[in-house]
Amino acid sequence: MATKEQTPAHELRPTTQELRIPERFIPTPTIEPGHSFSTITDHISTIVLRRKTPFGWLIGFLLALGGVTVLTTTISVLIGKGVGIWGINHPAGWGMDIINFVWWIGIGHAGTLISAILLLLRQEWRTSINRFAEAMTLFAVASAGLYPALHTGRPWFDYWMFPYPNTMGLWPQFRSPLMWDVFAVSTYATVSLMFWYVGLIPDLATLRDRATKLWVKRAYGMFALGWRGSAKHWSRYEYAYLLLAGLSTPLVLSVHTIVSFDFAVAQLPGWHATFFPPYFVAGAVFAGFAMVLTLAIPARKFFKLEDFITTRHLENMGKVMLATGLIVAYAYGMEWFYGLYSGNVFEIFMLKNRALGPYSKMYVALWVCNGLAPQLMWFKRFRTSPFWLFVTAMFVNVGMWLERFVIIPASLHRDFLPSSWGMYHGTKWDWSMFVGSIGLFFALLFLFVRFLPMISIFEMRTLLPEAHAHAEGEEH
Amino acid sequence: MGVGKIREGLYGVIAEFHDPQMLLDAAHATHEAGYRDIDAFSPFPIHGLAEAIGFHKSRLSSIVLGMGALGGIGGFFMCWYANVIGYPLNIGGKPLNSWPAWIPITFECTILLAAFGAVFGMLALNGLPMPYHPVFNVRRFDSASRDKFFLVIHARDPKFDLDEARRFLSTLGPREVTDVPW
Numbered sequence: 001m002a003t004k005e006q007t008p009a010h011e012l013r014p015t016t017q018e019l020r021i022p023e024r025f026i027p028t029p030t031i032e033p034g035h036s037f038s039t040i041t042d043h044i045s046t047i048v049l050r051r052k053t054p055f056g057w058l059i060g061f062l063l064a065l066g067g068v069t070v071l072t073t074t075i076s077v078l079i080g081k082g083v084g085i086w087g088i089n090h091p092a093g094w095g096m097d098i099i100n101f102v103w104w105i106g107i108g109h110a111g112t113l114i115s116a117i118l119l120l121l122r123q124e125w126r127t128s129i130n131r132f133a134e135a136m137t138l139f140a141v142a143s144a145g146l147y148p149a150l151h152t153g154r155p156w157f158d159y160w161m162f163p164y165p166n167t168m169g170l171w172p173q174f175r176s177p178l179m180w181d182v183f184a185v186s187t188y189a190t191v192s193l194m195f196w197y198v199g200l201i202p203d204l205a206t207l208r209d210r211a212t213k214l215w216v217k218r219a220y221g222m223f224a225l226g227w228r229g230s231a232k233h234w235s236r237y238e239y240a241y242l243l244l245a246g247l248s249t250p251l252v253l254s255v256h257t258i259v260s261f262d263f264a265v266a267q268l269p270g271w272h273a274t275f276f277p278p279y280f281v282a283g284a285v286f287a288g289f290a291m292v293l294t295l296a297i298p299a300r301k302f303f304k305l306e307d308f309i310t311t312r313h314l315e316n317m318g319k320v321m322l323a324t325g326l327i328v329a330y331a332y333g334m335e336w337f338y339g340l341y342s343g344n345v346f347e348i349f350m351l352k353n354r355a356l357g358p359y360s361k362m363y364v365a366l367w368v369c370n371g372l373a374p375q376l377m378w379f380k381r382f383r384t385s386p387f388w389l390f391v392t393a394m395f396v397n398v399g400m401w402l403e404r405f406v407i408i409p410a411s412l413h414r415d416f417l418p419s420s421w422g423m424y425h426g427t428k429w430d431w432s433m434f435v436g437s438i439g440l441f442f443a444l445l446f447l448f449v450r451f452l453p454m455i456s457i458f459e460m461r462t463l464l465p466e467a468h469a470h471a472e473g474e475e476h
Numbered sequence: 477m478g479v480g481k482i483r484e485g486l487y488g489v490i491a492e493f494h495d496p497q498m499l500l501d502a503a504h505a506t507h508e509a510g511y512r513d514i515d516a517f518s519p520f521p522i523h524g525l526a527e528a529i530g531f532h533k534s535r536l537s538s539i540v541l542g543m544g545a546l547g548g549i550g551g552f553f554m555c556w557y558a559n560v561i562g563y564p565l566n567i568g569g570k571p572l573n574s575w576p577a578w579i580p581i582t583f584e585c586t587i588l589l590a591a592f593g594a595v596f597g598m599l600a601l602n603g604l605p606m607p608y609h610p611v612f613n614v615r616r617f618d619s620a621s622r623d624k625f626f627l628v629i630h631a632r633d634p635k636f637d638l639d640e641a642r643r644f645l646s647t648l649g650p651r652e653v654t655d656v657p658w
Contacts, residue, residue, distance in 0.1 A: 036623065037519060037622065037623035038622060038623040041519075041621075041622045041623065163554055163558050169563070170563060171557075171558035171559065171562040171563035172558060173559065173565070174554075174555035174558055174559050174577065174578055174581060175559065175574055175577040175578075177580075179581070180580040180581055180584075183580070183581045183584040183585070184580065184584050187584040187585075187587060187588040190588060190591070191587065191588065191591045194591055194592075194595045195591075197595075198595055198598075202519075202520075202621070205621045206519070206621040206622060208621075209618040209619075209620075209621045209622065210618075210621075210622065221607065222607075225599065225604040225605035225606070225607075226604055226605050226606040226607045226608070226609060227604065227621075228517060228609055228611055228612070228617075228620065229517045229518050229519060229620050229621060230515050230516070230517055230602075231503070231515060231516040231517070231518065231522070231525040231526045231528075231529055231531065232515065232526055232529070232531045232602070233602045233604075234518065234520075234521040234522070234525070234526065235521075235525075235526035235531060235534065236534050236536055236598050236601055236602055237521070237598060237602070238521050239534055239536050239537070239598070240536060240594045240595060240597070240598035243536070243537070243540050243590075243594045244591060244594050244595070247544075247587050247590050247591050247594065248587075248591075250583075250587070251584075251587045254580070254583060254584065254587075258580055258584075261580070458519060458520045458521075459520070461519055461520040462520045462521070466495060466496070467496060467520060467522075468496075468523075469495075469496035469497040469499070469500040469522050469523070469524070469525075470497070470500075470524075
């Protein structure tokens with residue numbers, strides 16, 4: 001039987017123009033025309049395999065390493081002196097440690113969301129950004145993990161959180177959301193790492209085969225596990241990948257749900273709300289997409305990847321940011337409704353204190369960053385402009401940090417008893433830890449873009465029209 | 477398959493193709509010609525290729541299901557044992573077996589073990605890691621991870637005859653047909 005004719009998307013365009021379909025309804029392609037299997041392979045793998053390290057990369061990496069130095073210094077002082085160097089004290093026992101933890105873990109949601117949920121929804125445009133977003137997830141989770149591990153005060157006893165028979169006769173309290181958190185975050189980190197690595201295997205084989213130096217070949221070859229692209233292997237591989245996507249989808253939703261339980265299960269006004277799980281998950285997706293945009297816009301420019309990360313990708317991410325931003329703004333509104341409708345004097349006080357109390361500036365800034373700024377994304381002009389997308393994403397990055405500030409210390413600092421009220425301010429060590437974790441995140445990211453393909457090469461190949469083969473008798 | 481074993485003689489005969497359609501057609505033709513011990517190589521997954529070479533169902537789904545069940549039961553047991561048997565705490569006379577509080581961890585353990593099953597199960601069934609394989613002896617096999625497509629007939633196939641296999645593969649329109657030494 002004759003093979004079904006496959007027309008590339010870009011060749012379809014003249015026809016649609018003849019039909020006088022307005023230009024704005026014709027989707028921009030997910031990959032620019034004129035590419036073949038070899039050009040995609042060469043373009044992406046050359047970024048990794050070229051001998052000369054770009055000067056800009058070196059500068060960026062050194063700056064990030066400076067941040068890592070700040071981090072290691074802070075951690076050394078922290079372990080030496082204890083968590084007293086932070087601004088936490090009664091009444092705010094949680095401060096920037098938990099703000100930053102939740103901020104990072106939220107950012108870490110976009111990767112798995114793009115990889116898993118968009119894969120299951122067959123959103124082809126995910127292909128050129130998923131690898132990058134997954135790496136971002138891993139590094140964000142690594143930065144996040146530092147905080148709960150260190151804020152225990154005696155991090156050398158952190159292993160007590162894991163259940164094992166011990167001479168003290170103690171077991172962890174599994175009814176506590178903090179224990180749920182341990183399992184949720186460590187499971188998420190492990191599964192994200194496996195998802196990312198499994199996706200990398202065929203590309204590592206490509207790098208192994210394309211490298212010219214023996215030691216480079218060996219290094220990539222070791223991690224490629226001897227992948228040879230056998231049809232049987234691909235079959236099991238695709239199946240495993242699909243199953244992983246199916247498993248990661250509820251996982252990614254569960255992680256921020258459980259993080260929100262850290263607050264929602266407590267009785268504090270401003271924390272004790274049943275709508276926290278969906279509100280946190282939407283916020284995480286919002287923050288994650290903002291961070292993907294923050295990183296992808298400069299990266300595509302610097303590495304000349306405009307053919308693969310097209311305006312369509314940026315526009316779609318802008319749309320996701322708008323949608324999740326609206327959910328988040330709705331949640332901010334619902335907090336008022338729940339508080340007022342409850343008639344509870346402490347709930348109502350918490351809301352008044354939030355809007356008019358000592359942290360009111362942050363609350364207003366939160367609304368500007370997360371409520372107002374994403375509204376730009378209603379307009380195609382802003383959605384398709386990398387500059388405006390970047391500006392909006394930066395607003396969201398700041399806004400999501402403020403959101404956690406408003407939830408955590410701003411709720412803690414004035415609880416039920418006025419005699420126990422106080423104020424919370426981050427100390428220089430709080431800020432150096434935050435700057436340091438950003439440094440760690442970027443240092444890992446710089447290493448990633450230098451040594452691993454930041455776009456999935458084999459999945460990009462499948463986007464080409466000539467990749468579609470049809471078996472004989474398939475149409476029977 | 478002689479895993480990692482270097483033997484005397486021939487592993488098979490391999491043909492190189494230009495595009496996925498040719499490989500898929502060739503795989504069908506080879507299977508129809510009666511060859512059963514064949515394999516195809518491509519730089520990306522091709523829909524229907526595994527079926528074309530006679531590969532059908534994978535045991536992976538049952539491995540993942542089994543591991544998931546183990547994770548779920550194990551996770552629940554872990555919480556139950558620790559808080560009911562190992563270190564019971566009487567808090568206001570509330571029941572010790574407070575199972576709803578253990579659901580989050582049960583869920584996470586289910587996902588974790590099922591994911592382990594998917595990844596390590598896939599690698600194990602694929603026989604990976606396998607640093608040495610005879611097909612890597614083929615000079616142009618480097619491009620199997622770039623833009624070329626390969627089909628191999630294994631020498632251990634009952635119908636295998638070197639000259640006949642070479643002749644048959646060259647009728648399928650390949651760029652080149654080569655022997656694969658062990």
